[in-house]
Amino acid sequence: MNIAQIKKVGIIDSWVDTSGQILEIKEQKTRTTKNRLMAKVKIGDETDQIGAWLYIDTNSVVLNQIISIRAMLKEWNSNRYLDYGKIQSQQQTAPPNAPQAPQNALQSTNNKKDVDWDAISRGKVRHGVVTAYISAGTEPAIYRCEYWTNYIMTGKDPDGIPDPDPSITEGYIGDDPPPPTDDEIPF
Numbered sequence: 001m002n003i004a005q006i007k008k009v010g011i012i013d014s015w016v017d018t019s020g021q022i023l024e025i026k027e028q029k030t031r032t033t034k035n036r037l038m039a040k041v042k043i044g045d046e047t048d049q050i051g052a053w054l055y056i057d058t059n060s061v062v063l064n065q066i067i068s069i070r071a072m073l074k075e076w077n078s079n080r081y082l083d084y085g086k087i088q089s090q091q092q093t094a095p096p097n098a099p100q101a102p103q104n105a106l107q108s109t110n111n112k113k114d115v116d117w118d119a120i121s122r123g124k125v126r127h128g129v130v131t132a133y134i135s136a137g138t139e140p141a142i143y144r145c146e147y148w149t150n151y152i153m154t155g156k157d158p159d160g161i162p163d164p165d166p167s168i169t170e171g172y173i174g175d176d177p178p179p180p181t182d183d184e185i186p187f
Helices: 003-008 117-135 142-154
Strands: 015-031 036-044 049-055 066-076 079-091
Touching: 003 015, 003 049, 003 079, 015 049, 015 079, 049 066, 117 142
Parallel strands: 049 079
Antiparallel strands: 015 036, 015 066, 036 049, 066 079
């Protein structure tokens, strides 16, 4: 099955077989569930390109290599990708008429300069705010979630309302005068 056909398959989480050229090698990491080394790659054929996570042996994938794989079709944020890929066969290099990978294909995504930690933190805080709304049984309105996210991230009221003067609130215990007792209510 070619990559364009894979992207049109209606059943997610189904196993597919395909082949293509490794256009990019993005990162390698160990999956903790089975302690197996995996590589995040982009595979392309004459019809399209798709991202894939492949089980690999040390340095078993090479840029521009032609591979045949069996993998599970997944979808995240409306983007299809292949996961749990097992390489069935591989050739050393692509034929001369195959598309070539860009020169910067081996750039590391683990470089700390590339990571926007503020955006990651903001996303985690936003997740917590939305979760709080949902657990309270309230529909999370986006503008309210953003309000609380900004408040949590900065510690300041995003609407610009200043905190009360400490001299006014210092020593505040409760209502002044205190609310009436039951005996003071005429009915």
